[in-house]
Amino acid sequence: MPKTIALLYHEVIDDYSESGFQNKDNLAYMHKTEVFRKHLEIFKNHLNSGNSKVENHLFTFDDGGISNLKSARILEENDWKGIYFITTKRIGTSGFLAENDIRTLHENGHIIGSHSHTHPMIFRSLTYVQMLEEWKVSKGILEEILGEEILHCSVPGGDSDLKTYESAMEAGFKYIFDSEPIVETRKLQNADIFGRFSVKAQTSDQQFLEMLTLKNLASLQRNRKIKAKIKKLIFPIHQYIQNRKNE
Ligand SMILES: [Zn+2]
16 A cells, blocks of 8 residues: 655745634644745655655645635646645635635646535534534535535544544545544545644744654654643543634
């Protein structure tokens, strides 16, 4: 089974107030255009070095902010494509892509996927039926806009459990992306589950390179586990705070 490094980005924009969900926490996921260009340069050098330990590299973008048009253009300049996961309830609202923007991305060769309909911050706190509804509504809206089947989705907030994956699969998604720093593709019946490496505002060039070379893989996985444990401990309060954020 080929291995994949899927990088997870959100907004690539110079004025953060223009795109995506506007809450303080999201600042950690915003990148200036020059930083993103630098990442692409590091990425290309890494590929050219022939030292990559994985077969596939993907650039993915969550939320569906208007800045997706910007990151897409920068990727195109470098002959690269992205996967854009759209929060469908936000389509056409302030700071988010409109239907035509989504068509433009698609026509330019990028993959469009679902990031749920309403972006519940803790997806796994939903019931199976609620999850299925989130996926189905979102998938239907995107298919209506693009006139073709949507097979990719990413889990909002990144917290997933088995029913998250099973509901996505039942809704008809074949490629499910979460936020676990994992390079192996996980199989769930006829769907593939991909992990992702979240590139944050504080990620230094050196750390970004270590992400690509998998040098910091063990520490990323360790941190993720610790974070999951803390979240579990404070789950009710965590859930309350998170679910209020994007209201
Ligand atoms: Zn999101």
